[in-house]
Amino acid sequence: MSGVLQAGLLKKDQRVKDTVLVKLLESLICSICHDLMFVPVMTQCGHNYCYDCLSSWFDSNSNELSCPQCRASISDPPSLNSVLQQWLVHIIELVGPDEDSEEFKTLLSAKESSEKSYRFDEKNDLFGGVFKTSAMGVVDEDDDGILRCSNCHWELEDDVGDTCPHCNSRIRSRMSQPRRGGFEDEEDEEDGDEDSETGSDMELEDDISRSLVHYRLRVRELADTLRRDRGHNDRQLFMQGTTAAGVPFYFPDYALYLSTDYSLSEEERSRRLRLVRNLESELEEDSPNSPGHGHTHSYFNPRTHNHQYEDDEVSEDTDHIDMDYDDDRDDMDDMDDDHAPRDDPEGGIIDLEAEVDEDEDEGSGRDSAESGHDSDYYERHDGGFVSGDSLDDAPVGEDALEDEEDEDQEDQEDQEEDNSDDSHDRQESSHRRKRFHVVLDSEDE
Amino acid sequence: MSRAAKEYKTITKVLKEGDEVYSQLIVGMEPKEDLTRWEALIRGPSGTPYEGCNFRLHLSLPQEYPMSPPYVKFEPYAMPHANVDFRTGEICLDILTKQHWSPAWDLLHVVQAIGQLLDEPVSSSPLNVDIANILKANDMNAYYGLVHYYIKS
Numbered sequence: 226m227s228g229v230l231q232a233g234l235l236k237k238d239q240r241v242k243d244t245v246l247v248k249l250l251e252s253l254i255c256s257i258c259h260d261l262m263f264v265p266v267m268t269q270c271g272h273n274y275c276y277d278c279l280s281s282w283f284d285s286n287s288n289e290l291s292c293p294q295c296r297a298s299i300s301d302p303p304s305l306n307s308v309l310q311q312w313l314v315h316i317i318e319l320v321g322p323d324e325d326s327e328e329f330k331t332l333l334s335a336k337e338s339s340e341k342s343y344r345f346d347e348k349n350d351l352f353g354g355v356f357k358t359s360a361m362g363v364v365d366e367d368d369d370g371i372l373r374c375s376n377c378h379w380e381l382e383d384d385v386g387d388t389c390p391h392c393n394s395r396i397r398s399r400m401s402q403p404r405r406g407g408f409e410d411e412e413d414e415e416d417g418d419e420d421s422e423t424g425s426d427m428e429l430e431d432d433i434s435r436s437l438v439h440y441r442l443r444v445r446e447l448a449d450t451l452r453r454d455r456g457h458n459d460r461q462l463f464m465q466g467t468t469a470a471g472v473p474f475y476f477p478d479y480a481l482y483l484s485t486d487y488s489l490s491e492e493e494r495s496r497r498l499r500l501v502r503n504l505e506s507e508l509e510e511d512s513p514n515s516p517g518h519g520h521t522h523s524y525f526n527p528r529t530h531n532h533q534y535e536d537d538e539v540s541e542d543t544d545h546i547d548m549d550y551d552d553d554r555d556d557m558d559d560m561d562d563d564h565a566p567r568d569d570p571e572g573g574i575i576d577l578e579a580e581v582d583e584d585e586d587e588g589s590g591r592d593s594a595e596s597g598h599d600s601d602y603y604e605r606h607d608g609g610f611v612s613g614d615s616l617d618d619a620p621v622g623e624d625a626l627e628d629e630e631d632e633d634q635e636d637q638e639d640q641e642e643d644n645s646d647d648s649h650d651r652q653e654s655s656h657r658r659k660r661f662h663v664v665l666d667s668e669d670e
Numbered sequence: 671m672s673r674a675a676k677e678y679k680t681i682t683k684v685l686k687e688g689d690e691v692y693s694q695l696i697v698g699m700e701p702k703e704d705l706t707r708w709e710a711l712i713r714g715p716s717g718t719p720y721e722g723c724n725f726r727l728h729l730s731l732p733q734e735y736p737m738s739p740p741y742v743k744f745e746p747y748a749m750p751h752a753n754v755d756f757r758t759g760e761i762c763l764d765i766l767t768k769q770h771w772s773p774a775w776d777l778l779h780v781v782q783a784i785g786q787l788l789d790e791p792v793s794s795s796p797l798n799v800d801i802a803n804i805l806k807a808n809d810m811n812a813y814y815g816l817v818h819y820y821i822k823s
Contacts, residue, residue: 255738256774259676282773285737488760 256294257282263339265309270297273306276343280352287355290395300375302356334618360394370427374476428502437504568601671734674705677776680750684778691745692778695785697724706731708740710781716780719817725749727784728759729777739771750820752802762797763787774779 234245249436255262257278264276272294274282283290318337320329350357360376372381379391387394489497681699684692708729714720726745730739744751744759753762764770765783768800796802802813 256675259680259776260673278773282737283736293772296772 236433250316253309253316256653260335261313261314262309263336264343265302265306265313267306268299268303269293269301270295270299270493274303274307275339276305276346276351277339279303280346283352283355287359287395298361300361301352340525358395360389360392362396405492426496429497430504433497433500436503437501464559527543672705674701674731677778680776681778687734689780696781698779699781703736706735708777710777710787712781712785715785718789720751720788720821723821725740725788727781729780736773736776739766740777740780742766742784749799749818750798751788752793752796752798752805753787755797760797761787762792762795800823 234242238618253261254266255265255273255275255278257274260275262275263274265336266276266279267273268279270292272292274293282293291297292299295583300386313336317333333638346352360664363375363379364370364372372387374381374392376392376394377389379389381389381396448522673699681799685696685699688689690691695712695715697711697713699708701708710729711724712727714723714725719730726746728743728745730741733757736747742761744754744761746757746798750756754760755762760816761784763783765772765775766780791805793802801813801816804816
């Protein structure tokens, strides 16, 4: 292939050849000293400089080693670009015999001293040892997201000075994110969302996950209080859903509560909302045996494991309680006017109709998203949870509700929990069918 | 040969032969005394209140140049601009700070960047608060009026 170019170039007139030569010579010029590079070194971003120039640039700007041309952060020592070096040697050898000027002699001695200084440093430490005595602060978001010394991976805390407490390397840059620049951009774009979630987001996530748990407890308490206060005249409304993995959640859900917290700026609200959604989906993805899931369990329902013996009875109840979502919605539409304001514990919970609408959106989105599982689902559906049975059991369930009054809500929750522990598959299939198996606790019926 | 000497060669060549980018902006540029102090005369960019007027820049190269940025100032009491201190002529421009400077830039780049600053003042980092406020309010009449008042007087 190179033959084509060679032949093509040779056919061109002298002017073009001159241009090519000039361009070639320009590529041997260092952009720092604007002079020939006798010892060209190339950075990892592909830019060439004299060894001496780049070395003194690093020396004068050692806190953040960056490429003068593209500003990419430099983590590895630039290496000798021997192709460029050879080019210059060839040209000098070609010109040499005919040149006898002072200028050419100066050039030769400059070349000599540049090479000498490089050879000297090569035996000792290239670039003044800046790559050996200093390290970068790096964060691996895929690992633990902690700022670490790039030499020894020791954790760098905020109050640590400019040296790594473990290996004594000077920390030349504390990067909160993985290095950007060059070809790595593509990689960065892949997990673009993660990139924006720096340390502070992770702290916030912890915060939110705590308040999420707190919130759910409060909603439950509130529901109990409401039930007691209102007696039996009104239809009591309290809803509990379960996520695919069997984790119970309560309406109004926390994300909706957050979305109406106008004490926060809109930006902050959407940020928190995003984190909450992430958390919720993480909870859903957790398997029942994972530690995270177990923790949530016990937090919500400390008595879960004491109620194991109720299992048989319990499953029946749950079956009939898991009603079709649309039915529930009709019920709620009748009532939200008088319930919504009193449901509101912290001024944040919004009226139920709005909730329902949003929930419906979410639900339908999920349904369509999971339609791919259909064949799998039908198999499970036949073998396990069958809604037809639940109709027969319905009266029993109603009785139970009336009898147990204050206890029943908690029991149902326990039941949900137990189910998810003992017959997770069944739960899962039922939740694939409809996400919102809403427990409608209506004492009037 | 020092870098400043090479720049001197380049600059005289560019100004003599005329260059698409620089001849628009630079009226003249030459060293004073030695190669560490320079003076440049730049043309107010068209489409700005500075159009039709020339402004004098003082550049001085530190010992470490090009590892450190040059010090650049307008003539004192001559440049009404949001990012220029009117009394001292000091310029607020990121590439002139040690932190943002790159040795791959030269004096021509610096002058070009200043020309661009005349075209696009940054009202968020002002050295002349009055003009910056007028710009924030987007009152172009007042902007032109005020700049003209200073330039013409």
